[in-house]
Amino acid sequence: MTYRDIKRAYKSSPIALDPEDAGGKGTFDRHHKNYLEIAKLVIGLSSASIGAIALLMQDAAKNSRPPLPHLDWPLVWFAMAIVDGVLFVGLMSWRYEVYCHQPKSYTPMWYATMVALGFSLLVMLAGGYAIFAGLLLHS
16 A cells, blocks of 8 residues: 555545554554554564574684675665564554644644654564575575
8 A cells, every 4th residue: 555545545634543543443553552562572682683693604704604795785675674563563652652642633644754764663573584684595
């Protein structure tokens, strides 16, 4: 779903972040916790992966073996997943806090931004692992 699709679907009206405001039951707090837990998991996996690659490079240097070529690419993807995850967590929490005080402030642009950050967070993690696996299989 692109920003244009979201803009077309919602026109210029604000988006209900909280299901109660959209006519449903419950609050966004439950979803907010789930999103934060997923982001924390992805940030943790990315950090651990960077550490594992660093240990792999250190082991290769200690044993006088050449390190895997192009090992910097998965590091870039994992680092971008961390940056994206921190942005996602920070913006999600901030936008929810603003929304609690000004319900009409959650516009289609903010909705599109949050969807894009959340999706790219998962893509960066998966891309890092795909590149790393490809490098391991080709060496």
